[in-house]
Amino acid sequence: MSEPNRELADFLRRARAQIDPARAGLPADGRIRRVPGLRREEVALLAGVSTDYYTRLEQGRRITPTTGVVDAIARALDLDAAGRVHLGRLVGRPATGPARRSVPVQRLRPGVHQLLDSLAGLPALVLGHRSDVLASNWMANALFADFAAMPATQRNYARWMFLGEEPRTLFADWESQARAAVESLRLEVGNNPGDRAGHALVEELSSESAEFRHWWREHRVLQRTHGAKRLRHPVAGELTVEYETLTLPGDPDQTLYVYTTEPGSPSREAMSLLASWSMPGRTTRPR
Known part of the structure; x- marks a missing residue:
């Protein structure tokens, strides 16, 4: 018998446990619920498949549902777009071809470095892959950490979030930001199951951080496109920054994050203070 798809089994069980039966539109049947979330037969009912079929799928059996069935299960589990893509990859629908043994080393075009340098203030x-910090401008280094001073092998956002000295005091909402980092990494590793460096990073963080280990086991995925971060900066004080992400044309695996503040707000004043205090320098470039 082939090895079960444990990633798929874990993902479906945890997604099912997070659904509120009342909000799912299921009628009360009078039975006592001994575990949170939906029962397997309820997911099957909502998805329009047999309980036996869904049970085999949740057990990680090597079956490949049709695209329609994947969509139906995603709706039944109330998955967002990132969760739907992750589910599709776990079941092999759409087919993604053979798993890559490794992810190639990423390099930024000179024009991207020039763009970062031009974003004054x-x-x-x-x-890049697995949240590696491929480049950062002087303001990002002043706001978060001096990524240029880190060894190239440690210049990773998730690793810094959990193992760095600054994040737990820098982020007023550290738990929220750290969970988001885990969920983004989970999506990335799921999309590149053959990436040895990605698995090595997960093993390192799981070994060194109890929080990472716990949140990784929750099997949640998230694709960050925008949001906000609340900081307690040692120089600028308290401020909230909002970020937008842009995928670089021609390099879909590289994402630009730009952080802004609301005009006229105390956060804008704090950012201006930080800009005047910081000395512009070179962008972080992988060695």
């Missing part, structure tokens, strides 16, 4: 950085 705006923190900006570029993340």
